[in-house]
Amino acid sequence: xxxxxxxxxxxxxxxxxxxxxxxxxxxxxxxxxxxxxxxxxxxxxxxxxxxxxxxxxxxxxxxxxxxxxxxxxxxxxxxxxxxxxxxxxxxxxxxxxxxxxxxxxxxxxxxxxxxxxxxxxxxxxxxxxxxxxxxxxxxxxxxxxxxxxxxxxxxxxxxxxxxxxxxxxxxxxxxxxxxxxxxxxxxxxxxxxxxxxxxxxxxxxxxxxxxxxxxxxxxxxxxxxxxxxxxxxxxxxxxxxxxxxxxxxxxxxxxxxxxxxxxxxxxxxxxxxxxxxxxxxxxxxxxxxxxxxxxxxxxxxxxxxxxxxxxxxxxxxxxxxxxxxxxxxxxxxxxxxxxxxxxxxxxxxxxxxxxxxxxxxxxxxxxxxxxxxxxxxxxxxxxxxxxxx
Numbered sequence: 001x002x003x004x005x006x007x008x009x010x011x012x013x014x015x016x017x018x019x020x021x022x023x024x025x026x027x028x029x030x031x032x033x034x035x036x037x038x039x040x041x042x043x044x045x046x047x048x049x050x051x052x053x054x055x056x057x058x059x060x061x062x063x064x065x066x067x068x069x070x071x072x073x074x075x076x077x078x079x080x081x082x083x084x085x086x087x088x089x090x091x092x093x094x095x096x097x098x099x100x101x102x103x104x105x106x107x108x109x110x111x112x113x114x115x116x117x118x119x120x121x122x123x124x125x126x127x128x129x130x131x132x133x134x135x136x137x138x139x140x141x142x143x144x145x146x147x148x149x150x151x152x153x154x155x156x157x158x159x160x161x162x163x164x165x166x167x168x169x170x171x172x173x174x175x176x177x178x179x180x181x182x183x184x185x186x187x188x189x190x191x192x193x194x195x196x197x198x199x200x201x202x203x204x205x206x207x208x209x210x211x212x213x214x215x216x217x218x219x220x221x222x223x224x225x226x227x228x229x230x231x232x233x234x235x236x237x238x239x240x241x242x243x244x245x246x247x248x249x250x251x252x253x254x255x256x257x258x259x260x261x262x263x264x265x266x267x268x269x270x271x272x273x274x275x276x277x278x279x280x281x282x283x284x285x286x287x288x289x290x291x292x293x294x295x296x297x298x299x300x301x302x303x304x305x306x307x308x309x310x311x312x313x314x315x316x317x318x319x320x321x322x323x324x325x326x327x328x329x330x331x332x333x334x335x336x337x338x339x340x341x342x343x344x345x346x347x348x349x350x351x352x353x354x355x356x357x358x359x360x361x362x363x364x365x366x367x368x369x370x371x372x373x374x375x376x377x378x379x380x381x382x383x384x385x386x387x388x389x
Contacts, residue, residue, distance in 0.1 A: 001026045001078050005051040007042050024090035032090040038063050087200040105152045105198045111136045114192045135185040142167045153193045158207050180209045217373045219339040224328050231326050241318040243299050248337030250296040255334040261307040288360040342372040
């Protein structure tokens with residue numbers, strides 16, 4: 001590693017004084033510079049040898065001593081890193097010298113900077129940023145619990161994640177699937193730290209998550225859905241909730257899209273019939289293109305194309321009553337309606353690619369993994385012709 005001092009004439013003041021910068025160079029590494037805090041006239045600088053400020057006055061002597069001290073500290077930092085087997089680059093040495101690296105290299109600071117950077121991305125929804133903040137809060141609780149709030153990114157290892165996982169499951173009583181999301185957030189933050197050159201590599205790439213048994217997808221069968229549609233509710237509120245849920249089952253709209261439904265979304269499609277066209281609120285740039293099925297259209301006409309709004313928690317609470325009254329032994333939520341849509345379509349012969357497009361998914365893997373199941377009805381229909389094999 002080489003240390004050179006250079007006068008930045010382009011940054012000279014009106015008085016003619018120009019700042020003296022320290023330049024750190026190393027083979028195959030990016031050169032970095034930082035200010036020494038010294039201002040001199042360009043003609044005062046002698047670049048021969050290690051460089052020095054010309055003059056016999058006391059100020060010139062003070063400046064030269066400061067330059068010697070800077071060089072000595074840079075050499076000391078570089079040697080110490082190599083002695084401890086740590087990576088030593090111009091950026092790292094500069095960061096330690098200026099005090100920037102110590103602050104930035106903490107896990108807390110890295111999380112804050114990561115969220116701050118991501119929040120400027122236009123395609124990222126507010127709910128995703130909020131999820132990042134919640135995950136950071138849980139990691140912060142863990143660090144306080146461990147009494148290690150100033151944990152450096154370079155000191156995070158696989159054991160740290162194992163301890164975090166135990167803390168989240170034990171102290172916080174989170175389910176494993178949510179613990180894995182928080183751990184994944186930490187790994188992503190460390191990838192960000194690598195890009196910022198705060199650490200050399202992500203030590204968590206070898207970490208293996210605890211396996212989570214995939215839950216069975218919950219959705220209504222065609223018979224259950226028809227049972228719900230035909231039921232006459234005594235309570236107008238429950239009838240309204242049942243209609244909202246039915247509308248989801250025939251459109252696949254999520255709760256976020258449901259509550260902001262607008263009649264302008266209905267346009268004529270390629271087949272000359274009415275479709276629903278809307279951008280996904282959760283995923284920037286993703287669009288849902290859904291044929292307006294007869295049942296959904298009748299519900300819209302009844303509502304005069306104005307979807308009644310209902311708080312999500314209240315909606316899910318009423319759905320429990322609806323399921324009990326109709327006799328559906330399933331835990332109904334707004335998301336069950338969205339899943340029912342895809343599974344009913346599949347049972348009626350619609351391809352997974354078309355269903356994925358209607359959901360607004362980027363590819364079919366999301367659709368297969370979390371929404372559409374291979375139902376017994378579909379298997380029965382497709383094997384009917386070969387039963388006598």
